[in-house]
Amino acid sequence: MFILCKKTAMPLIVYKSSAGSGKTYTLVREYVRLLIQNPSAFRNILAITFTNKATAEMKSRIVSALTRLSAGNFKDYETYLIKELYNDYRHTEADREKYILQIRANARKALQNILHNYSEFSVSTIDSFFQKILRSFTKELKLPMRYELEMDTEYALDEIVMQLMQEVGHDKELTKWLEDFTFARIEEDKGWDITQTITDLGKEIFKEEVWEFLTKNEANDVPPNDAQPGPANPDEEENQPDNGAASLKRRQRYKQLKHLILEIEKLKYSFETQMAAFGKQALELIAGHGLQITDFKDGTASFFDKIADKNFSEPGKTLQSIAEGKTNNWRTQNSQKKEKIDQLVHNGGLQTLLIETLNYYNQHLPAYQSAAEVLKNVYVYAVLHDLKDKLLSYRTEKSLMLISDTNNVLREIISNENAPFVYEKVGTVYNHMLIDEFQDTSAYQWQNLLPLVFNSLGAANTVLIVGDVKQSIYRWRGGNLQLLLKQIKKDLREFYTEKTEKELTDNYRSAKNIINFNNAFFETVPQLLASEEGQKQLHRAYASVTQGIVRQEKGYVSVKLIADQKADGKTIGWKEQARIELVEKINNLKAQHCQLQNMAILVRTNAQGSEIAQFLNEHNIPVISSESLLLKSSVKVQLLIAALHYMANTKNSIAKTEILVNYLAIHRPEYKPDHLVFTDHLNKSENGNPMFTQILPPDFETNLQRFAQKPLYECVEMLLQQLQLNTQPDAYVQRFQDLILEFTRTKSADVGHFLEWWQENKDRDKTSVIVPEGENAVTVMTIHKAKGLEFPVVFIPYADWSMKPDIKTILWTQTDAEPFNQLGAIPLFWSLKLQNTVFEAKAKSENLKSFLDNLNLLYVAFTRPTQELYIFSKQVKKQNNPEIPESINQLLWNALNSFAHSQQFNPDEGTFEYGQPTNWALMEQKSTQTMQKLTTYLSNDYRSKITLRSDSERFFMLFDNAASEPIKLGQKIHAVLEKLIGPQDVDKVIRKLQIKGLLTAADEQPIKQRLAQIFALPQVQEWFSPQWEVLAERTLLCNNQQRIPDRVIIHHNRAIIIDYKTGKPDAKHHRQLHTYARWIEDMGYTINGKYLLYLYETGAEVVEVTGE
Known part of the structure; x- marks a missing residue:
């Protein structure tokens, strides 16, 4: 006999990972370790991810790992688990075999537990978990019980x-x-x-x-x-x-x-007035000496002309040098009016006025610029x-x-309640917590999780947190990399030890040369920042960027910096050249037996993705992209939308034209009339439009009026049939119908509101189809969407985006400077002008954050490929060394010239090559799946297929004879009683049952008469007195079983159970109440009585149930 010996656990573990280092593998392995220790623990382990896809993947991996373990097909896990779970490292081979058998047995048990209780498998997104908590507090927050999540x-x-x-x-x-x-x-x-x-x-x-x-x-x-x-x-x-x-x-x-x-x-006006006065004074001096602005050297006297016109742009370096006495360049050496100019400057007061003006300008400009930005x-x-x-x-x-309210409202709850109470309300106690993608967690999310984390750690349970600061690319929606960088250590300092933080240092994803390139490149980047503070922050974020190599394939990296070119008097932009080279590369790879589905093109924005996808389509390269998957790109969907517009307004000639164009494109593609043909026909009188009536199905316009009277979904279903769009399966049409169904569940189900919603949302991802895996096409997606994915070949065709904040970026900032400190936190649009204001520190901080955001985007993009990486960027014309590189192409140029593999860079050609292209003929690739496609699209009038039966017929399945009437009446009384809180609710309950079709108007008086007799019974009066808290038809859960007693009344810790019966007394009725009683006692209540209320044909009887 042996037992599973638990080693002393490390309650808090923080894994700082890098791309491709196996963080999901590590999370799953730790989850499985906890299950092997206790196969029933899955109910008490909370694993949090940040996307639904990551949730599905983690669940799948856990189930897969347990399946392999239980079958003895996971040697790596077995070795790890023996090491982690057994203290004695000197065990014999026989002991090891025993341990393995127990691990496999526990894996089977854990797998069985999960599969049989899958709803309690707590792997979810952070938003789903928070919603679960929030819905448990609807009463405290006075929220609607069935509120919708928008x-x-x-x-x-x-x-x-x-x-x-x-x-x-x-x-x-x-x-x-x-x-x-x-x-x-x-x-x-x-x-x-x-x-x-x-x-x-x-x-x-x-x-x-x-x-x-x-x-x-x-x-x-x-x-x-x-x-x-x-x-x-x-x-x-x-x-x-x-x-x-x-x-x-x-x-x-x-x-x-x-x-x-x-x-x-007033502050702003004072500056403008004084500066303009300086300008006018200088212009008067100049004119008084018989001079003009043009007599002076450029950039000198013209300054006064600008400020007189209230143009307060920064003085040039020449003027600054003149004011500082470093130079006297008011005029050119051969100026014909040099004596007059010198007289004016030295004796006429112009030099003095310049000094006074610039002193005032430099002293008051920050306040002026601040005022201008605030206003x-x-x-x-x-x-x-x-x-x-x-x-x-x-x-x-x-x-x-x-969805944005969740964290705000939940923060209020959790800050005011202790963690055990929160768990109690949720209905589950989580002993262990595993948090993935921690770098994308917001400050509020972390504050909401923190009490639960403290509770777990305080009980010496496991909390495992995994994240990668370098992949923090969601700051725009609250992601805070500082949490992983330093805040977590501060918040959990009492649980931190020198062994808390661990690093996953090896890269299991990419080939050798890709890892070497990324190591060298991102080690060099912090050195390219002139700012010492910037270098410090980047060094902290990229401290663990160097990764070990696991795979021995060589891999290949290509960078090409492209300059605009002129040919035949036309300029060929670098992006156009990049697109042409992109097509050539794809075709070459395809010729070398690389599957299209193994290639991905990563872009910064959706607009860039659309441009690339369109270019590839023009060159007959199959593409999967967010743009190509949008419903609006389907001609059939366009036809349906046009029909809905025409239905909403039959005088809409544009909609009418679109109906014709799209209908012909679908059913008669060979017919390509000139748009004047349409115009001619549409301009005819209302009674003479043969094209519309002859080409479209018969009675289309007449039927349209009938369709308009139907609910939106049914209306679209009828349009599908009328316009003959249901003859073949179409993923776009099916998704469009699903979208309408989703819309009608939460919003007004009329055509007008839907068309407004469509106009606002037709370019968003929510209005796109979901493509199954296995399509042999090139994937085009944004870098944000590519996070967490990998592809054998990755192209980055437009690697030139700005590292600076967007001009629409809003900074919320405060200052101690008067009078702006009275505003509190104030929103300002980011601009270069902020760098000379009282908000300069915030602007510089935002510059650095933006640089890190964009560097992280580049890191995510560079670490997606497993075999080959192709980068196209713009050639840098002017080499400069700003405090922070302003664009990716500038960063690439600077890094390629100075990093460890710079010998592979040819600056004259703007090319960098490292490694050798893959021999795809010898590579094992994911095979293209053979899709079994549907041959028909089911679209029918539901009324010809489905007959609806009233709930009352299903509820009272009795013989239609006179003898059954008393029984039926008893059942109806039972239906009313089980929903009653008190006698005052009788009318309301009867009305609800009538609406549902369970009662008729004729039932009302007989039921009320019988209820009056029942409420006259002393015992029943006690049950319905207001002192009790009433639980009517509440489900009891125990040992995976459910029971629903008709009525449980509670006062303090005492409970009475009542069940209504319409048949003859039976011993099984007593056994049923005994079961209810045991379960309720297990909840901590004292049972003060168990009663059966029998509803007979002419009366009622109360029977007390005693014994066990």
Whole structure:
């Protein structure tokens, strides 16, 4: 006899991984280790991933690993598990065999447990897990029990912005504020339409830190640093004393901000006035000496002309040198007016005026620039509070919770409750936690997980966290790499030891030369930053970038820097050349027996992907891309959309034309009429349009009116049949129908609303088909979507994106400088101008973060290939050495010239080659799957296939004779009783059952009469008294079995169980109540009584059930 000896576990393990280092393998192995120790532990292990695809993959791997282990087909795992689970390393071979047998037996048991209780297999995305917790707290949060989760925040934003604009003219304070905003925009020549500006900045309210900023600012109208953090509770907002308080609060906020705006505008105006005065004074001096601006050297006196015209661009280096006395270059050496100029400069006061002007400029420019940047957004900033209030009302009215709300609301719950209570509410205790992709976790998500992590670690259970700072590419949606870099160590310091952090250093994905190239390249990058702070941050992030080599295949890397060329008087851009070379490379690889499905093209944006996919299609190369998979690219879908537009407005001639064009393209592709033919026919009178009536199916327009009266899904089904689109299977049409079904579940199911939604969403991924694996085509996708994937061959055709922040990037920043410190946190658009403001530190920090974001994107892209990597970029014309490289092509040039393999780089040709191309004829490749395609597409009128039967017929399956009537009445009384909380609910319950078809109007009086007799019984009166908490028809779960007692009433810790019966008394009824009682006692209640209420033909009887 032997036992499984547990070694002393390391409760907290943090794996810092790199691309291809086997982090998923490690997570699965640790999960399996916990299961081998306890085969039933899967219920108490929480594994968190960040995408549904990663969740499915992890579940699949766990099941696969257990299957292989139980079959004795996983030697690597067996060796690892013996090492990890047994203390005695001096065991004999016989002991080892015993251990292996037990490991295999436990693997079989664990696998069986998971498969038989798959719903309790807790591997989920972080959002799914948080939703599970949130739904357990709907009562505490006063949320609707069946609230909808809304993923589309843009749709919600459009709705609340529209609601806000509709208040203009009705709300005095808001109207005045938006009028001032409009006039301010007009003065800046930005137009009067402010809706889009509000919408653009309104997107910020969905960000965690912005929600917190706004909430803090609202707390008693105190500065953010003095307020309590955390999101507002929607119901607390709703229960505030009326709109009067909200209006007063808004008025006070607007008043304070208006005062600050006037102060900031005064500061800005003061600078502009003084600088313009300096300019005019200088121009008067120049004119007074008989001189003109053109008499001076370029970049000197013209400065005064600019500032007189309120152009305050930075003075040139020459002017700065003149003011500092380093040079006297006011004029050229051979100037014909040099005496006059010298007289003016030295004796006429121009030099003195220049010095005074530049001193004032340098001293006051930061405040002026700060004022100018703040004023761009300050009006919308005030409106963000109104949008936040509208959002709270919107989700309450619509009974929904936005996906962006989850972390905010949950943070409030978890911060106010201890972890055991949270677990109790969820209904599961998680002893162990495994968290994947930790670098993509947001600050709020981590704060929400932290109490649960503390709870697990405090009980000496395992918490395993895996992440890679270098693959943190989701900062724009909250991902915070600082959590993995340093915050986790700070938060969990009491559990940290020198053995807590581990590194996965080997790369199992890529061939040797790809790993060597990436090691050298990314080791060099931090040295290319002039900023010492930038170097420090990059060194911390890329400290573990060097990877070991596992695979011995050589691999191949090619980089080509391409310059624009001129030919026949035309410029051939470098991107056009890159596309041509891309096609050549793909065709060459295909000729060398490399399957198309093994190639991937990675791009920075969807627009670039669309451009590449279209180019490949033109060259007859099959492509799978987000653009090609969009439903709008299907002619059949275009026809259906055109038909819906025409149905909504029969005078829509454009829709009518599109119907003809698309219908002909599908059914008569040989017919290609000139668009004038369509115009001619469409311009005819309404009674004479032979083309429309002759080409389209008979009675199309007549049937369209009938279709319009049907629900949206049924309407589209009828259009499919009428337009003969259901003759062959079509993935686009099927997905389009699924999309309509999804739309009608949550939104208004009319044609107009759907067409509006389609117009807004037709370019998004949600409106695309899902392609099965195995298609032999080149994959085109963004780098963000490629994260976690691998391909034998990877092309990066446009490696030239900017490393700088986007001009639409919004920075939320604060300052101690007057008067801006009174604003609290203020949103500013990133620009180079911020570098000479009181917000300069935040701007520089954003520059560095943006550089790291884009470097991480490059790292993700470079680490996707297993065999070959092809990079195309723009040739660098001008070599410069900024503090931070501004673009990827500049970074490539600098790195290729200085890294370990620079001897392979030819700077004149702009080419780099490392290794030899793969011999694909000898490579084992994933075979192309043979797809079994459907030959027909099922599309029928459901009414000819399905007959609906009333619920009442299913509910009362009795003989239709007089003898059965009393029994049927008893069943109906039973149906009412089991749903009653108290006698006051009788009318409401009867109405609900009538709506469902279970009761008729004729049933109402007989049921009420019988219920009055039943409620007259003393024991029944006790059961329905208000002192009890009532659990009616609640499911009991125990040992994988379910039971539903009709009524359980509870007071303090005492419980009484009641069950209603319509048949004859039977011993099995007593046994049933004994079972209920045991299960309820196991929940910690004392059973004070068990009763059966028999409903007879003319009366009722209460029977107390005693004994066990």
